[in-house]
Amino acid sequence: MIRISIDAMGGDHGPAVVIPALMMVATRRPDVRFKVYGRSEVVRPELDKFPKLAAITEFIHCDVAVRMDDKPSKALRHGRWKSSMWKSIEAVKTGDADACVSAGNTGALMAMSKFCLRTMATIERPAIAAIWPTLRGESVVLDVGATIGADAHQLIDFAILGTAMARALYGMDKPTVGLLNIGVEEVKGQEEVKEAGRLLREASMMxxxxxxxxxxxxxxxxxxDVVVTEGFAGNIALKTAEGTVRQISTYLRAAMSRTLMARIGAVFAKGAFNTLKEKMDVRKANGGVFLGLNGIVVKSHGGTDDEGFAAAIELAYDMTRNRLLDRIEADLDLFHARHPKSSLRPAAAAGDAIE
Amino acid sequence: MIRISIDAMGGDHGPAVVIPALMMVATRRPDVRFKVYGRSEVVRPELDKFPKLAAITEFIHCDVAVRMDDKPSKALRHGRWKSSMWKSIEAVKTGDADACVSAGNTGALMAMSKFCLRTMATIERPAIAAIWPTLRGESVVLDVGATIGADAHQLIDFAILGTAMARALYGMDKPTVGLLNIGVEEVKGQEEVKEAGRLLREASMMxxxxxxxxxxxxxxxxxxDVVVTEGFAGNIALKTAEGTVRQISTYLRAAMSRTLMARIGAVFAKGAFNTLKEKMDVRKANGGVFLGLNGIVVKSHGGTDDEGFAAAIELAYDMTRNRLLDRIEADLDLFHARHPKSSLRPAAAAGDAIE
Structure with a gap:
């Protein structure tokens, strides 16, 4: 049995999207159980539509809902201890849930997750990992925006976190890891990336x-399998790729409706276009995974539909099932046993990014 | 008459691609004149295939050719004063050419361009600008990899340089400028981007x-119209978008050949696909423009074909025709007249990136 706590108030559509998504997951993953947090007057009516779902769900009313445009500091001030976002995270801390999913605003969710769950002992900063569809399948890319900038040791943390996630999700023994860099030779400023590369090569982890x-x-x-970068470049890469997919979809739609011949062709090729549409479907890779905390938190895209939110829940489910946290801790222990902290972290720890 | 100097030895294919490209441009831009630099035994035979081209081209033999994998420092040491790359840049300095085009390696070309042409008086660092096809037409994106990192004042330089380029290329009076940033609120580390935003807003340039x-x-x-960012994120954004275009092309080809129905559809939709292919053609936007130097240098993609190299030359031609350098200098003078250097550049000038 896998128990997922759900913040039903997050996202652009709230319970109207969240609750149908739970029903989808319940059908596909029969041993899932939910704890749902939100305002009773909007969540209850949705939940009542699915008696089967209600039977495997515990609903907990929360007065406060964090708004999509609340700043992290404000969300923490007003939503701590009592908001649906906080309560769903807290369920992971208390052991009432194995993982938490919210479509609420990223900054607030990260701030609350850090405050409630705390970062793992040897990790300085958590990261947000994205699942990136590739020509070979899927890759894990992190950090895509938890913080800006990362020194060599933080990049190594990200590599360890991302590797554990790839192992948990794809059943790989030894995922390959690359450090994102630019091709220009002899350019100053990528010292931290070079240093991280040197350390990773020397570590030669199993x-x-x-x-x-x-x-x-x-x-x-x-x-x-795992692409490691600091959060500014990672976020820009992710958003740029999403923008490019949307751009080409627009071109394709326009091209296929312009002439009669094209429209006839589009009828014949309908099946092929559906395959393509599925390949380009950003919803399927929905879910930013917060890594480096003492608990699993998955952030769903705010604007997604029920299928997208279901994908985020299934991501949380799969990672729990495959013992993501245990893997991370084992890898961290192994790495730090060989590289004592004193030698690895000569500089003072960098401050947390989200205040 | 616009005179372009050409490094015929750059790129993966050298004169075999460069010379046919010159012929294309000569047909489309009748008032163009070329100065071509390279090794006589490989350039001459290609040039002899196009008598019309030979009539408007001056060929200058150079013993040395910079290799695609030469490090900038090595290229400078061995290629200065005598390589085809150096000579073609020098022609701009001496006034024998209006602009220079090379498909040689980026680091070497930038190092030589800086050494030979020098950066403009009020510019700390040059940038590489890319032309990015968008849903609304084209945008200028810079820096895409000349240097890593940029402070607020360098970002403002990039904004001024990019704006002048957009005005020269698209005949706009007042291009719109955006600073590339990530959406996460209250994140530390983007101080230089915020500061640049504040200064640009205050400057309210005509x-x-x-x-x-x-x-x-x-x-x-x-x-x-103009997207401003530092070179690390800019380079990663550009390469990520190129990768995404290639990824979707692969999906599309696979989808359209998988079933008989799809193959029939593809026949009908051939015209539409050609339109799409043209939209997605990275060759048409070929050419990284070096901005901030006392001369125009355009870097063509090393692996491009004749059509792609021709696009890079035409970019150099159009910018010369539309007096890019005059526009940049006028804008810089205007900006610095209002913002005296002493107040704008409190910190010590950052070192040049490419040694």
Whole structure:
């Protein structure tokens, strides 16, 4: 049995999307159980539509809902201890749930997750990992925006976290890892990336195949299973790719409706276009995973529909099932046993990014 | 008459691609004249195939050719004063050419361009600008990899340079400018981007419509005419978008050949696919423009074909025709007249990136 806590008030559509998504997951993953947090007057009516779902769900009313435009600091101030977002995270801390899913605003969710669950002992900063569809399948890309900037040791943390996630999700023994870099030779400023590369190569960990540097176009190729970068570049890469997919979809739609011949062709090729649409469906890879905390929190895209939210829940389910946290802790222990903290972290710890 | 100097030895294919490209441009831009630099034994035979081209071209033999994998420092040491790359840049310095085009390696070309042409008086660092096809047409994106990291004042330089380029290329009076940023609120570390935004808003320049922050997915939407960012994130965004285009092309080809129905559809939709292919053609936007130097240098993609190299030359031609350098200098003078250097550059100038 896997128990997922759900913040029903997050996202652009709230319970109207969240509750049908739970029903989807309940059908596909029969041993799932839910704890749902939200305002009774909007969640109850939705839940009542699915008696089967209600039977495996515990609903807990919360007065406060964090708004999509609340700043993290404000959300923490007003929503701590009592909001549906906080309560769903807290359920993971108390052991009442194995993982938490929310479509609420990223900054608030990260701030509350850090405050409630705390980062793991040897991790300085959590990261947000995205699942990126590639020509070879899927890759894990992190950090995609938890913090800006990362030193060599934080990049190594990200590599360990991402590797554990790839192992938990894809059943790989030794995922390959690449450090995102730019191709220009002899450019100053990438010292932390170079240093991280050197350390990863030396570490030669059993659970990680360090590949070397990769460039932006390697992500979509699937050159490596785990792409490691700091959050600013990672976020820009992710959003740029999403924008490019939308751009090409627009071109394709326009091209296929412009002439009669094209429209006839589109009828014949309907099946093929559906295959393509599925490949390009960003909903299927929905879910930013917060890594490095003492608990699993998955952030769903705020604007997603029920299928997208279901994908985020299933991600949380799969990672729990495959003991993500145990794997992370084992890898961290192994790495730090060989590289005592004193030698690895000469500089003072960088401050947390989200205040 | 516009005179372009050409490094015929750059790129993966050298003169075999470069010379036919010159012929294409000569047909489409009758008032163009070329100065071509390279090794006589490989360039001459290609040039002899096009008598019309030979008539408007001056060929200069150079013993040395910079290799695609030469490090910038090595290229400078061995190629300065005598390589085809150096000579073609030098022609711009001496006034024998209006602009230079090379498909040689980026680091070497930038190092030589800086050494030979020098950066403009009020510019600390040059940038590489890319032309990005968008849903609204085209945008200028810079820096896509000249240097890593940029402070607020360098970002403002990039904004001024990019604006002048958009005005020269698209005949706009007041291009809109956005600073690339990530959407997470209250995150530390983007101080230089915030500071640049504040300064650009205050400056309220006649020739620039400052829009505010944009995110990765705004680039493809064409939200602004000029997207400003530091070179690490810019390079990763560009390569990631290229990778995504290639990824979707692969999906599309596979989908359209999988079933008989799809193959029939593909026949009918051939025209539409050609339109799409043209939209997605990265060759048409070929050419990284080096901005901030006392001369125009365009870097063509090393692996491009003749059509792609021709696009890079035409970019150099159009910018010369539309007096890019004059526009940049006028805008810089205007900006610095209002913002005396002493107040604008409190910190010590950052070192150049490419040694």
């Amino acid at each position: 659970s990680m195949g360090y590949h070397g540097f990769v460039e932006g176009d390697d992500i979509g190729k699937g050159t490596v | 020739s620039m419509g400052y829009h505010g922050f944009v995110e990765g997915d705004d680039i493809g939407k064409g939200t602004v």
